[in-house]
Amino acid sequence: MRTGRSGSAVPARAADGDERDPRARGIGVRCQGVVHLYRTFEGHDVVALRGVDLAIAPGERVAFLGPSGSGKSTLLQLLGGIQRPSAGRIFLGDEEISRMGERYLARIRSRSVSTMLQGATRNLLPYATARQNIGFARLALSAADRRDAMLDSELLGRVGLDDQADQTVSTMSGGQRQRLALACAVSTGPELLLADEPTSQLSHQDRDHVLHLLHSVGDDFGTTIVVVTHQPEVAATFPRTVTMKGGRVGAEGRDGSEYVVIGADGDLHLPGHLSAEWRPGTLVRIEDEGTGKLVISRADEETQ
Ligand code: ADP
C-alpha cells in the first residue's frame, strides 16, 4: 500500500482529479451474466460458472462460501484478471476488464488488484528472502509509486515478520508464508485484494492471525476485500457472505441475516440449508400478506 510522506495512505485519485478520503482506497466490482468454461485435455467442456450477477461496493468485504467445485476460485481469478470469462462482463470500477487488452490488464494486475492464489507458496519465490519477495512483487510499480510505497520494514512489521526479513521462504512455517504472501499482495497498494482460501491448512492461531491482518488492511486502507473459503467460521468474520453452488451465486448473508437472491434470470436462490431440503421441482406456495411480507411454504406437503 502506498503511503504519503506523512505516513498516511495516499489518497486515491478520483475521476475529476479531486482527492478522495484517504481511507477510500477500495474499488467496486460488478459481474453481469458471467459464464466460464474449461476445456479438459480430453476435449470436454466443464461449465465452472453459469451466469453470475454480482455487485461488490468499494471498500466492501465479502467471503465467497461454498462446497468444492462450486466455482469460487474461478470467479476470484476472473475478478483478478488472471483468466477471462467465456461470456459476460466484469467491471472493475468503471473499467471493463473482461474486454481489456493484455497489456492494460497486466497493468491492472500489478497495481490495482492483488490476487493471492490458493496455497501461499504459489504466490512466493521459495528460494528468495521475505524482503526479496516484496521487492519482486513491486517490480511493475512506477518509480513514483515505489517511492511512495510503505517501506519493506514497515510492511514486514505489519505482518509480524520483522525478524524474518532476510529468511528464505523455504525455511518459513505455513503461517509465516501466508503472512508474507499477504504482505506481498498489499505491497503494491491494491484497491481490490482477492485471497483464495488464505486460511486453509493453518492452525487456528495462524488462521486468526491472517484473518486479523486481512481485516486490518480493510480497516486502515479501505481496500475492497474478497476471500474464498469453505470454512463457515472464516466467512462469519465477513460482513457479507455470498454462497456459491453449481457455478451460480446463491443465498447471501449480511450482518448476520440470511437473504434469498433473485438472479437475473428470475431464479430464486434459497439459503444453503433450505436448498438441501427443498429440491429442484419442489412446489412452493407464495402468499402476499399485504404488509410488504411474502410467506413462502411448501405446497407439495399440503397435497401429500
Ligand atoms: P471451487 O474453488 O469452488 O472448488 P473451482 O472454481 O476450482 O471451484 O472449479 C469449478 C469447476 O470447474 C469444477 O467443476 C472444477 O472441476 C472445474 N475446473 C476448475 N479448474 C479447471 C481446469 N483448469 N480445467 C478443467 N476444469 C476445471
Ligand code: MG
Ligand atoms: Mg477453489
